[in-house]
Amino acid sequence: DGGITQSPKYLFRKEGQNVTLSCEQNLNHDAMYWYRQDPGQGLRLIYYSQIVNDFQKGDIAEGYSVSREKKESFPLTVTSAQKNPTAFYLCASSPGLANTGELFFGEGSRLTVL
Amino acid sequence: AQSVTQLDSQVPVFEEAPVELRCNYSSSVSVYLFWYVQYPNQGLQLLLKYLSGSTLVKGINGFEAEFNKSQTSFHLRKPSVHISDTAEYFCAVRTSNTGKLIFGQGTTLQVKP
Numbered sequence: 001d002g003g004i005t006q007s008p009k010y011l012f013r014k015e016g017q018n019v020t021l022s023c024e025q026n027l028n029h030d031a032m033y034w035y036r037q038d039p040g041q042g043l044r045l046i047y048y049s050q051i052v053n054d055f056q057k058g059d060i061a062e063g064y065s066v067s068r069e070k071k072e073s074f075p076l077t078v079t080s081a082q083k084n085p086t087a088f089y090l091c092a093s094s095p096g097l098a099n100t101g102e103l104f105f106g107e108g109s110r111l112t113v114l
Numbered sequence: 115a116q117s118v119t120q121l122d123s124q125v126p127v128f129e130e131a132p133v134e135l136r137c138n139y140s141s142s143v144s145v146y147l148f149w150y151v152q153y154p155n156q157g158l159q160l161l162l163k164y165l166s167g168s169t170l171v172k173g174i175n176g177f178e179a180e181f182n183k184s185q186t187s188f189h190l191r192k193p194s195v196h197i198s199d200t201a202e203y204f205c206a207v208r209t210s211n212t213g214k215l216i217f218g219q220g221t222t223l224q225v226k227p
Contacts, residue, residue: 004157033215040123042204043158043217058214090157102148103215105157 002027006091006106013078013085013113021076021109023091030096032074033103036060037088046089049074050096078111086113116141118207120218128226129197135190135221137205147188148206148215149179158204164188175199200225 004025013019025032031050035043045058049068063082068074074093078085088110092103121136139145146165150158162173169181179190188205205218 006157035217040219042120042219045214045216048214088155092158102160102163103158105150105159107157108155110155 004091004093004104004106006089006109009107009109011109011111013111015113016080018080019078019085019111021078021089021091021111023074023076023106025072025074025091025093025104025106027093027104028071029093029104030071031094032068033092033094034058034064034066034074034076035090035092037090037108043090046076085111087111116143116145116207116209116216118205118216118218120203120205120221122221123219124222124224126224126226127195130194132193133191133195133199133223135203135205135223137188137190137218139186139188139205139207141186141207141209143209146208147179147181148208149173149177149188149190150204150206151175152202152204152220154201161190161203195223195225197225197227199223 007022033048034046037043044060047066049055065077090108091106094103117140119138127133148163149161152158161177162171164171164181172178177192202220202222204220206215208215
């Protein structure tokens with residue numbers, strides 16, 4: 001079945017450690033996104049990518065990094081510079097940034113910093 | 115810059131009662147509007163979307179929404195809710211010139227028996 005796969009679903013990290021969240025899609029979509037979700041704050045855009053080897057910062061990119069080496073993959077690294085990394089992270093894709101259609105979301109990854 | 119405001123953080127309602135979840139947006143350009151639903155510890159699922167044409171949009175699970183340009187609103191309604199509708203609902207706006215999706219803060223719908 002076509003869709004977006006995020007892994008791991010749950011992740012625990014000690015302070016000072018980097019962690020990478022995986023996002024893979026087999027929808028053949030050009031655009032991919034990472035959102036962070038905190039209670040009462042909705043979803044905030046971290047990074048997005050329109051095409052392979054290109055990505056842009058969203059509204060809260062500080063402390064995060066991404067890569068887009070393949071069309072189907074858009075991993076997110078939460079670095080030790082992110083001051084409050086505990087959150088629910090959602091990956092999404094769409095046919096293209098200029099497309100009028102909706103985003104398709106993965107099931108999310110919950111990161112907890114101990 | 116565009117923004118989205120969901121006016122209620124929580125909406126409690128009894129089963130089989132009607133419900134309206136309110137959403138207002140601000141934008142100086144044409145917009146596309148969306149409602150998503152999120153069940154606990156899951157991703158978001160599209161309920162409905164407004165791109166153009168008829169201002170009354172019907173979606174899945176019996177939900178509908180009406181686009182009101184003069185009031186810059188896109189309220190979500192359902193005539194009779196079920197326990198299974200208990201979830202968090204997000205309104206989102208996407209402008210025609212940027213394509214980025216901006217989300218509201220979310221409204222938790224709590225359906226009581």
